[in-house]
Amino acid sequence: xxxxxxxxxxxxxxxxxxxxxxxxxxxxxxxxxxxxxxxxxxxxxxxxxxxxxxxxxxxxxxxxxxxxxxxxxxxxxxxxxxxxxxxxxxxxxxxxxxxxxxxxxxxxxxxxxxxxxxxxxxxxxxxxxxxxxxxxxxxxxxxxxxxxxxxxxxxxxxxxxxxxxxxxxxxxxxxxxxxxx
Amino acid sequence: xxxxxxxxxxxxxxxxxxxxxxxxxxxxxxxxxxxxxxxxxxxxxxxxxxxxxxxxxxxxxxxxxxxxxxxxxxxxxxxxxxxxxxxxxxxxxxxxxxxxxxxxxxxxxxxxxxxxxxxxxxxxxxxxxxxxxxxxxxxxxxxxxxxxxxxxxxxxxxxxxxxxxxxxxxxxxxxxxxxxxxxxxxxxxxxxxxxxxxxxxxxxxxxxxxxxxxxxxxxxxxxxxxxxxxxxxxxxxxxxxxxxxxxxxxxxxxxxxxxxxxxxxxxxxxxxxxxx
Numbered sequence: 323x324x325x326x327x328x329x330x331x332x333x334x335x336x337x338x339x340x341x342x343x344x345x346x347x348x349x350x351x352x353x354x355x356x357x358x359x360x361x362x363x364x365x366x367x368x369x370x371x372x373x374x375x376x377x378x379x380x381x382x383x384x385x386x387x388x389x390x391x392x393x394x395x396x397x398x399x400x401x402x403x404x405x406x407x408x409x410x411x412x413x414x415x416x417x418x419x420x421x422x423x424x425x426x427x428x429x430x431x432x433x434x435x436x437x438x439x440x441x442x443x444x445x446x447x448x449x450x451x452x453x454x455x456x457x458x459x460x461x462x463x464x465x466x467x468x469x470x471x472x473x474x475x476x477x478x479x480x481x482x483x484x485x486x487x488x489x490x491x492x493x494x495x496x497x498x499x500x501x502x503x
Numbered sequence: 504x505x506x507x508x509x510x511x512x513x514x515x516x517x518x519x520x521x522x523x524x525x526x527x528x529x530x531x532x533x534x535x536x537x538x539x540x541x542x543x544x545x546x547x548x549x550x551x552x553x554x555x556x557x558x559x560x561x562x563x564x565x566x567x568x569x570x571x572x573x574x575x576x577x578x579x580x581x582x583x584x585x586x587x588x589x590x591x592x593x594x595x596x597x598x599x600x601x602x603x604x605x606x607x608x609x610x611x612x613x614x615x616x617x618x619x620x621x622x623x624x625x626x627x628x629x630x631x632x633x634x635x636x637x638x639x640x641x642x643x644x645x646x647x648x649x650x651x652x653x654x655x656x657x658x659x660x661x662x663x664x665x666x667x668x669x670x671x672x673x674x675x676x677x678x679x680x681x682x683x684x685x686x687x688x689x690x691x692x693x694x695x696x697x698x699x700x701x702x703x704x705x706x707x708x709x710x711x712x713x714x715x716x717x718x719x720x721x722x723x724x725x726x727x728x729x730x731x732x733x734x735x736x737x738x739x740x741x742x743x744x745x746x747x748x749x750x751x752x753x754x755x756x757x758x759x760x761x762x763x764x765x766x767x768x769x770x771x772x773x774x775x776x777x778x779x
Binding site: 337340341345346348349350351352353354355356357366369370373377436437438440441452455456457468484487488492 | 504509510512513514516517518519520521522523528529531532533535536761
């Protein structure tokens with residue numbers, strides 16, 4: 323079944339075609355949701371919301387862009403909509419916001435290049451901005467618009483995230499000893 | 504370390520997060536699609552309507568309560584509405600001016616027409632205002648308006664009484680001295696109703712409330728010619744007026760006259776049927 327046929331069948335609300343879409347793009351959608359959301363349950367919920375929206379609004383898809391890109395953008399927007407309600411982008415970071423793992427976990431994450439563990443050390447606001455800027459490639463103005471914050475806040479959150487990651491994972495002096503909490 | 508190096512490090516490895524979602528999640532999505540009303544992010548579509556309805560109800564209730572608190576009105580807006588409604592002709596074709604003017608009262612047709620009009624008026628269902636919103640007046644809450652109003656220096660008063668409550672009210676604007684006089688008069692009028700809460704209201708004055716004290720707490724009665732002394736003691740100011748309370752230093756009036764009870768009259772018992 324080609325992508326066009328798949329979309330046409332989804333428009334007819336064919337359950338089989340919808341399941342094909344889910345199984346084809348579900349792993350990437352879940353990947354995005356896991357990157358943005360703090361825990362697995364919320365990520366699953368966002369995956370569900372994403373696919374519900376995809377199947378409801380599939381008539382709005384214009385074939386000039388890639389279908390995968392359209393779905394992944396919906397996934398990002400779903401996560402941002404949810405996070406915008408609950409996330410504080412204040413620069414005051416409390417110890418509860420940062421969950422620094424043990425030294426051996428850090429070393430293991432660095433050896434395995436486990437970015438999931440690495441991103442977990444960031445507070446929610448900084449992690450979202452870092453995700454959007456460094457991984458998705460959004461501009462600060464776009465991030466500010468998406469999250470309803472100022473460009474300055476976006477920049478400062480990114481700076482904080484960068485410095486924290488450098489300090490913990492990319493500092494050669496601290497690799498074998500402490501990570502400088 | 505360059506910023507771009509860090510960005511690239513994460514960008515290249517972002518697929519580490521990718522993971523195939525399970526069938527359980529698909530089942531949830533299917534059940535979500537089967538219930539069309541539930542859209543993600545819009546869990547309750549009538550939320551705004553409920554807020555609007557609640558706001559309207561609150562505004563309505565507060566409007567009714569505020570209009571009741573107006574001292575000059577004697578009834579609720581609903582009552583006014585009813586009065587207007589009653590006054591309005593329900594059958595204009597019968598109660599036309601021509602019909603009432605041209606036909607004499609005594610003619611049988613006029614009498615019948617009047618009777619028909621009255622009957623039709625009676626069939627109009629009168630709305631009764633909610634009891635909870637009605638102002639305390641002569642018809643509600645067991646408060647009767649039957650007490651005779653008294654005049655203090657030509658101040659017109661309205662008195663309402665209920666079990667354990669007396670409300671003395673005037674619509675006139677009183678100066679502090681007149682208000683004080685009204686309080687004193689009200690207390691004087693109810694001095695025998697021990698335990699009754701006397702409330703005195705006047706526009707522009709703080710509502711006065713006092714429970715009529717029992718006889719034990721009342722002042723002892725002075726015996727004329729006794730050595731009791733009366734001293735006036737300044738009490739706190741009420742509504743800007745300093746008033747005085749009488750302090751009686753009892754010397755004679757509270758002294759027991761006799762330690763013993765008076766002896767009962769001597770009774771003679773005579774056998775039944777005996778002659779005097």
